[in-house]
Amino acid sequence: DARRTPPAETEALLTEEGLGAEFVPARLGGRLTRADLLARALRPVFRRDVALGFGHGIISLFAAGAVWAQGDARQRQEMAGLLLGGGRATILHHELAHANAILRHEFTARQSPDGYRVGGRKDVIINARRAGLQVVYARTEPARGPRSHSVLLLDPARQDTAHLRHLPRVETSGMRGALFSGLEFTDCPVPADALVGSPGDGVGLALRAFQVNRSLICGVVTAAAGTVLHSAVRAATEDRAGPVARRWHKPLAGVFADLLACDAMATVVLRALSLLPASAHVLAAAVKYVVPDLLRENLEELATVLGARGHDHASPEYGALDKLVRDLPVAGLGHAGSASCQAVLVPQLRGLAERSWFVEQEPPPQLFAPRAELPDLDYSLLGIAGGGDFMAASLVASADRTAALRGPGAHLGALAGAFATELRTLREQCRRIPPGAAALNDPAVVRLSDRYARVAGAAAVLGTWEGQDGTDPFLTDPAWAVLALTRTGQRLNIPVPQLPDGVQDTVLGELLRRHREGRSCDLDALAYTP
Structure with missing residues (x-):
């Protein structure tokens, strides 16, 4: 990270282990079946380095999503062959989820007798020089609207260099070991068979793929925050014979509970992408809104425990805090990412309040059961509007069941009731939201989307606690969910x-037990090597 250089030996190891196969559907020869299992596979990489996880990892999946959703047989085989062979794909998008600088500029594609002519420039593209395939979301209609963009699959090796210019590397404040640079197309000829799906499918494909991308980011970046939590525990316990100082109990236990909650939220939506694909888009946006905010707050709490050590760049034991604080915004966990999630949530709130909340049936129990079998992820089945709100239904059902608990679970029942009451209040307020795009500019309505997203996150925690099968005594105990x-x-x-x-x-x-035994700070509590 200090040298701003990708770790060549680690990348070679990941290529040898076949990391690219994790992003290729099993039916095409890869290992991708479900998004929640993919997150589990990627966490060891992100636990060590977010830049590595992006640069040698999930950016290829972000690019491939449109191809898996609607590419033809040739395009799917071409993408699968690249990733299975250790290559990379990258994405060229006017509103990519992982970096605010991507919001500037966009590409255009105008039809020509033999295909398309692509023009435009982007200054900040991850792996622009290293990618074997480029997935371009290009404007094909000048007017704004849902059919304004199309997706093109381009092979850099076949492009005419007279029409394509590679721009210099851009140094970013975070993810410094990843390679960002630019591309400029000037009336670049592209064959007609580069089109993925049909003309105008770009917005719909982006909305489908972004559900997976947003949810996956939340699931894997939480693992990086777990590394910082372990370093804070080390700081609070090293050179100390007695118990942890009382002043550190609240931040350490509180952040651990929040990370478990983040994992619960991310895991539920990742499982919903397989089990309830038509209606997962609302929860995906809510989780992507809540988790980054929680992680930023958690890092601030851990900074009080770590003190100056948390900003020691040269320390392998304590430098994770400073690095993750810099990496998160570049990884799409900044204000632009939150705004894009609100843009998904706000238009849905009134309809959900009128037709879904306190009416819809709760989701199947497999959504929360850790070892339940689920269908494989199918991008083409992911909905982009409508579909109801299964998490609100889950909250109402959880509140009804936990209200009857006694003993340690009684407190959890009271909490569930409080969130159900908040949802009822939100229902009355959201029914009064005026129709139309003006709602996005109304701070009061945006605030409602914030409150709704956090209530949905609480529902995921309750459902995850109820879904425990008793194999983990700590997760079966209500303490973590209560906190x-x-x-x-x-x-x-x-x-x-x-x-x-x-x-x-x-x-x-x-938390102290997991630190002693070298176990992760998520729901899986897997052993790992620091």
Whole structure:
């Protein structure tokens, strides 16, 4: 990272292990079946380096999503062959999820007798020089609208260099080990068979692929935050014979509970992409809105534990905090990413309040069961509008069931009831949202989308706790969910009961055990090598 150089030996190792196969559907010879299993496979990479995870990892999936959704047999085989052979693909998009600078400029493609002529320039594209295939979202209609863009699959080796110019590398503040540079097309000829799907399919394909991309980012970047949490525990326990100082109990246990909540949210939506593909788009946007905000807040809390050590660039034990703070915005976890998620949520709120909340049936239990079998991910089945709100239905059902709990679970029931009450309040407020695009410019309506997204996240935590099969005593215990939901309720400023005695100590005890045993800070608690 300090040298701004990709780690060549690590990239070679990942290529040898066949990382590219994780992004290729099993029916095409790869290992991609479900998005939640893909996140689990990628976490060891992101736990070490977000830039590596993007530059030698999921950016290829982001590019390939449109091809898996609507490419023809030749295009799918070409993409699969590239990734299975250790190559990379990149994406050229006017609103790519991973970097705010991508919002500038766009590409255009005008029809010609033998295909298309592509023009335009982008200054910041990851792997622009190293990619074996380029997936270009180009404007094919001058008027704005849902059919304004199309997708083209380009092979750089076949492009006329007289019409294509590689621009210099761009140094970014974060993800410094990734290679960003630009491309400029000048009336570049492209064959007709480069078109993915039909003319005008670009916006729909982007909305489908972004559901996977957004959810996957949340699932894997949480693992990077787990590395920072481990470093904070190390700082709080090293050279100390006795227990952790009392002043560090709240930030350490609280951040651990939040990371479990983030994993619950991401895992639920990643599973929903397979189980409930027609209606997962609402939850995908909500999770992508909530998780980055939680992670930023968590890093600020951990900075108080780490102190100056958290900004020691040269320290392998403590430098993860400073690096992740720089990496997150470049990874699409900044304000532009939040705004794009609100643009998905706000137009849906009134319809959901009128037709879905407190009416829809709860989702199947397989959504939350850790070992339940699910259908394979199929990009072509992902919906982009409508479909109801299964997470609101899950919250209502969870609140009804947990209201009858006694003992340690009674507090969880009270929390579930508080969030169900908040959803009822949101229903009345969202029914009054005026129709039309003006709602996106109304701060009061945008605030409703914020509150809704956090309520949906709380529903994911409740469903995940209820879905435990008893094999993990800690996850079966309600303590982690109680702490996570209490913190969420306090952020929303809704009335939640006082945290019971012993909850924080239980969560902290599990975190210390995982630190001693070298286990991850997510729902899987997998062993790893620091």
